[in-house]
Amino acid sequence: MAREQFRDDYRKLLQTLVARRKASGVTQEDVARQLGIRQNVVSKYELGEVRLNVIEYVRYCRAIKLDPGELLGEFGHY
Template identity: 45%
Template sequence: MQNSRKTPFEEPYIAIIDSLVRRRKQIGVSQIELAAALGYDQSFVSRIERRQRRLDVWEFVRFCRALELNPGDVLDPQLNKAD
């Protein structure tokens, strides 16, 4: 029986993380500054960005808010690809 569970490294997830990294850099926020806004240390943000740790839903929403993004807008392109 094949395991249907998705890994954290599938293309839609990678694209979402890449869009968060792109936005962070676009607005000139360092990993340290983002981590402070989220109440974490810099290594937390680094692990997310290097895809060593997967974001849960609530963390994703917090990342988006800290980066002045609408979570739905970040997800929309990935959801439309699944159609």
């Protein structure tokens, strides 16, 4: 798979995470508090400036009350 496709998929994943966070009424500050990090780090995750690793992804999903596997299932077209 081309490197560009990975970037596009990652961008779509971030957009989905942000949309789900907002839909659940959770703020970046709420996520930061749950994860024990600063709000600006959450912002950097969401903007793609800092890449989420798998553990951070799971913790972020749990902070917004989302099953991490559910979202991955939506991206399971490979």
